[in-house]
Amino acid sequence: MTTLVACSHGTRSPAGRTVIARIRTALAAAVPEAALREAYVDVEQPEVAGVVAEAAAHGPVVVLPLLLSTGFHTSVDIAAAVAPHPSAAAAEPLGPHELLVRSLRDRLAAVSGGDAGHRPGDHVVLAAAGSSDPAAACAVERMRDLLAARLPAPVTVGYGAGCAPTIPEAVARARAAGARRVIAASYVLAPGHFADLVERAGADLVSAPLGDHPAVIAVAAARFRQACLALTAPAAG
Incomplete structure (x- = not known):
């Protein structure tokens, strides 16, 4: 049985921890063929490298980032955790993905x-965590494009850290451009530091984090199964 290491960032927020636990529970039900383990890249324990090392001693392992974009934690922390183990692989982060538009x-x-997004004068700001990794901004811009294709209102991006514009700057720019109502679409998984930044950014309305929305779970299950196929492909060939 493949071990699915559901790896989230980690948070001090009790509400955030509850939401991430719900995501793991729903994911375990969606992929009954896997043995699910939890892991983190920061703040909480157990740390991802230790979980992978333990699980890889007993069989194949897929680390699934419970993260919406690529960035330092995927390209460094998770990559370093799987690198020493031939039977381990990292799945793609959850976003961007067209199913997340539904959530x-x-x-x-x-x-x-x-x-x-449908009332005249609306402007939607896709409010993302942000990263110093340029690939993360590209991933968020792709998600913006997918969302914009399904809304009649303008959709722009704001970041909590690492990229420009910040979420408050994006909200202010929308108002300066004539928006009557600015809605922040929280492109974060759970309550915590970045969700708080979105709440304080000055938008007229702020949506809830994506959490354990069925589309999030569907994407997570698909990412896991894609990684399993890639992990077994050399043996099959």
Whole structure:
């Protein structure tokens, strides 16, 4: 049986920990063929490298980043955790993915009564955590494009850290461009530091984190199975 290491960032937020636990529970039900383990890259324990080393001694391992974009934690922390083990591989992060548009739109609908992005004068800011890795900004821009294709309102991006513009700057720019209502679409998984930044950015409405939305779980399961195929491909050939 393949071990699925569901690796999140880690948070001090009790609410955030609860949401991540719900994601892991839903993911375990979605991939019954895997043995699910938890791991973290920061703040919480167990640390991902130790979990991978232990699991790899008993069989194949896939580390699934419970992260919405690539960045330092995927390219350095998780990559370093799997590198020493031929039977271990890292899955792609959850985003960007077209299925996540469904979760974003549902969260926007919940905060607005169903009309977010559809009322004249609306402007949606896709509010992401951000990273110093340029690839992360590219990933978020791709997610913006996917969301913009499904909303009549303008959609721009704001970041919590590492990239420009910041979320407050993106909100201010939307208002300066004539927006009557600015809605921040929280492109974060769970409550915590970055969700708090989105809440304080000055938007008129702020959607909830994506959490354990069914589309998030579907993407996570697909990322895991894709990584399993890649891990077994050399043996099959």
